[in-house]
Amino acid sequence: MKLGDERLNDVARALFAIVLALVAVAGALAMLGFAPGPALSALARGSIGSSAALTATVLKSTPLLLTGLGVALCFRCGVWNIGAEGQLLVGALCATAVATRLLPDAPAIVLLPAVIAAGALGGFVVGAVAGALRASRGVSEVISTILLNFIAIQLVALAVHGPLQEVAGAYPKSDPFPAAALLPTIGRWHLGIGIAALLAVATQGLLFRTAVGFRMRAVGLAPRAARFAGISPERIALFTLGLGGALAGLAGAFEVAGVTGQLYEGISPGHGYTAIAVALLAKLHPLAVIPSALFFGALEAGAGAMQREAGVPATVTQVVQGIAILVSATYAVSAGRRHGGAAADAAADAVEERA
């Protein structure tokens, strides 16, 4: 089974990236004078050591899963969406606006869907702005999405200091969500976790079972050949950035409606940036984003314990993310895929030249 072998190989390489990143971090900790043993065991205890730790891991993984899916979709089409952070934040902002200002007295049957839809719509708009700037003005989405992240951070600050600030007015945070706007939960597990998992399956289906998904993959593999076949890379980029933004916006809505119950500055510790590591470690494969998100979620959950128990700063997670990105992107891209796309592009160029 050639296909099976290749999959196995991918998994092996992803594990290699993780192990290498953890070993490098342990080495760095030792160099800086922290004892790596207690640090790593605190990391394990805080992420998988108890049922409470496992719940924390799943809760941290959910926004990473949704933003990771959005990033993976975009990267698949050759669209460098670095803006999941801003899309998530605006999603959380819009969800909060609906829950605490627009429809605070609506019954759950109306309010909850409205809150979720507002989150997705907010993220969609932010993504689509970057897509439209690229399609109509030729602005690279790499830069526009990064700038939009900074703008979104200040939009949240503006909201919680202004129109969305709690009525009491004491702190820069929103009013707590009315009960009807909160996601149903079992223990601390909220409905958003299930929706996120379903969306991973749906994204997989979209990408591999539909005509749109085929066009998206074609643009990602060989943009010039795709254009030759009548597919507009700009329109695909706009569509994908909007969709990726909506997924990230949902992540924001689930955070405020399922975990925190209110909006405040710093509601995301950089989920949208971690999402890039999540997507790359999953090799941009929607279903593989689930275990990848769980890994990085565990890392975040464990980092808290590591800081409390071993005194190791939680910023160490970003070092792990950086190394995991480098290793998985460098040693885990199958050469055949890259060269196949380049060959199709070259063929399209050759035909165009002759015409």
Next chain:
Amino acid sequence: MEALLEAAVRLAAPLLLAALGELIVERAGVVNIGVEGTMLTGAFVGFAVGVASDSAGLGVVAAAFAGCAVGALFAFFAIARGTDQIVVGMAVNLLAVGATGLAARALYVGATPSGPTLSSAALPFVGGLPFLGPVLFAHTPFVYAAFGLALVIGFALTRTRPGLRLRAVGEVARAADAEGVPVARVRLVALVLGSGLAGIAGAALTLAQSDTFTEGMTAGRGFIALAVVIFGRWSARGVVLAALFFGLANALQFRAQARGLELPYPLFLMFPYVVTLTVLAFVAARARAPADLGNPYHRERS
């Protein structure tokens, strides 16, 4: 007015240094979105060495070398291993935030100390001119270095043989290769030099604009430097004007904040990014990037 323009020139300097570095890199055909992380590394290393040696000068040298090292790391992955440049850039940014944060907390338990700074020095003769003196010629060495280097780099890129070879690599790598220009080596050198400048730009933040290091203190300046290169249409002269424009926008923001305008402060903090995005929307379509920008070069096997 005088104070506003003085602040514009002063605030433009770190952006200009970083953007000049990125200009060299992009003219060689490489997009390095790791400038942000490279600046942050330079800011931290410059500060740490400055504190340890009690010499701001040594700090700057160390920051330059740290930047070069980050550039070499970038080149190892993006040039030697062919990993996507955007991906490597993001990884560099995450690594820099994590590593500098970790090292700062390991080194400075409790409060971060203040370090030495390079102070402003008026240039002889021209420093005494009315108006122009204080605006242009009474600055820290970083400002003089930034504008001086802009002249040198502008000349080198357009009028010298190495500059020509560098641009050839960025425009049509395959043709440059056929002419005997070692594409990979030129890109490596460009990355190391350009990242060295980004390191110095970072040091300007910790050794002149403030006297201490705070986590993530670059706050997106590296990304704005990327926009400065596009706005400046990939020429040294354009980059100088674009950096001055952003410096002025920043100075206006501080001025408005200090005047206590009846506006919420997040609006001020948002201002530079909104300006950048707006400017890009108007100039990006007309600007022409180097033709081989962002394309990894694989030599054909014969």
